[in-house]
Amino acid sequence: MLILLFWLLVLALFALATHIGRRLGLIPIVSQLLLATFGLPLLMLLWVEPHWGLSGAQLVAPSWLKHSYSLGFALLLGHILSDVIDLRLDRQSLKIALPSFCLPFACGLAAATWLIPKQPWLGTLALGLLFAITAIPVLYLYLRHIQYPARATRRLVQAAILIDLTCWSLFALAQGSLELNSLLLPLAGACLPLLLRRLGLRHSMVYSLGFFGLLVVAEHYRLNALIFGIGYLLCMAALKLPLALPLKAAWMERLQTFVAIPLILTFGIVQIDVHGAMDSLGWVQLLALLLLPIASKLLGNWLGLSWAGASFEGARRWHESLLLNIRGLSEIVFLNLLLQQQLISPALYFALMLMGLIATLLPALAGLHRIPPATQNVASSNLNIAKPARSPSANS
Numbered sequence: 001m002l003i004l005l006f007w008l009l010v011l012a013l014f015a016l017a018t019h020i021g022r023r024l025g026l027i028p029i030v031s032q033l034l035l036a037t038f039g040l041p042l043l044m045l046l047w048v049e050p051h052w053g054l055s056g057a058q059l060v061a062p063s064w065l066k067h068s069y070s071l072g073f074a075l076l077l078g079h080i081l082s083d084v085i086d087l088r089l090d091r092q093s094l095k096i097a098l099p100s101f102c103l104p105f106a107c108g109l110a111a112a113t114w115l116i117p118k119q120p121w122l123g124t125l126a127l128g129l130l131f132a133i134t135a136i137p138v139l140y141l142y143l144r145h146i147q148y149p150a151r152a153t154r155r156l157v158q159a160a161i162l163i164d165l166t167c168w169s170l171f172a173l174a175q176g177s178l179e180l181n182s183l184l185l186p187l188a189g190a191c192l193p194l195l196l197r198r199l200g201l202r203h204s205m206v207y208s209l210g211f212f213g214l215l216v217v218a219e220h221y222r223l224n225a226l227i228f229g230i231g232y233l234l235c236m237a238a239l240k241l242p243l244a245l246p247l248k249a250a251w252m253e254r255l256q257t258f259v260a261i262p263l264i265l266t267f268g269i270v271q272i273d274v275h276g277a278m279d280s281l282g283w284v285q286l287l288a289l290l291l292l293p294i295a296s297k298l299l300g301n302w303l304g305l306s307w308a309g310a311s312f313e314g315a316r317r318w319h320e321s322l323l324l325n326i327r328g329l330s331e332i333v334f335l336n337l338l339l340q341q342q343l344i345s346p347a348l349y350f351a352l353m354l355m356g357l358i359a360t361l362l363p364a365l366a367g368l369h370r371i372p373p374a375t376q377n378v379a380s381s382n383l384n385i386a387k388p389a390r391s392p393s394a395n396s
Helices: 002-023 028-052 063-086 091-115 121-132 136-145 150-176 180-190 192-198 204-220 225-238 249-269 274-281 283-308 317-324 328-340 346-365
Strands: none
Touching (some): 002 028, 002 249, 028 249, 028 274, 028 328, 063 136, 063 328, 091 283, 121 283, 136 317, 136 328, 150 328, 180 204, 192 225, 204 225, 249 328, 249 346, 274 283, 283 317, 283 346, 317 346, 328 346
16 A cells, blocks of 8 residues: 555656646656656655655565556657657768767767776676767757757757667667577567558558557567567558557657656666665766766767758857757666666666756756747747657657
């Protein structure tokens, strides 16, 4: 009963944080990150553990909660990977994406070798990818919020899609190489769209329900959900099939904002011993994990934007570098995946969650919450990027 009460309390707190954040002009994921990073550890330390006598392991033990987590995880991972199906390769976006991925990735590999020498090679690779990742949905929402020019928005979002696709694909292939069954079974499931087309089924909802349903199965049975998701959507893209949402867009937004994201954030945070995490890292490691990912990503973004050239007259390269450094939902899902598979420690999880929060807040701290003068006449309804009919929901 106490466990159920705790989760109802958490959902209520996230709903309140989201409401207050919207009143203050914050994107919902920023409000949720603030609560998860600072509010939840305090709730555990000051109330749940001393007064209720519940540990983090007990709070995530019920089977119904694990099933709910699988559903929420599949929903968010599917939402992130769905950008693959809408990728439109552009030369300028590729010029931005290459340095924006390669430089922080190399820095992450070096930092993993220097800061955390005793870990498997897959953990080292994962840390490099965490340095490089960009949050597609948060970036898009931020650009729409400040009414950024349509051409510049399209270019930045497509660069972010290229970066994220590279990160997810590299990790999926590396993980699948360790166990053949975890590679072959998801690849077989990814071919389902080809079978459905062969059978003459053309309704987009059939393909979409198959995608989200098999994603839940893959996560639940610890198969490689990344390989399945990417392969499935690439097959749909080859068949020129759209990905339809299983629910109406408004309901999907509410489900993600008020259930899936709070569940995934809390599932990871409550299992962390904050005192132990900070003691095991040390100040030098903590500062390095906070500063190096942001600094290397900003430098990579700067080089890529310099190579691609200005997207419009008056564009500020420094501002666009900050925007491409936004982490948000993509990094959260990646962190939870790594923590669940014990590829990173709870201390690393907490430090990188804090880094992601700082990186996501940097554009607002730099004054990018205001509409740029050069874009006041640009209507956001004219944006024609990845999927105008199904833009990333406001939760992300």
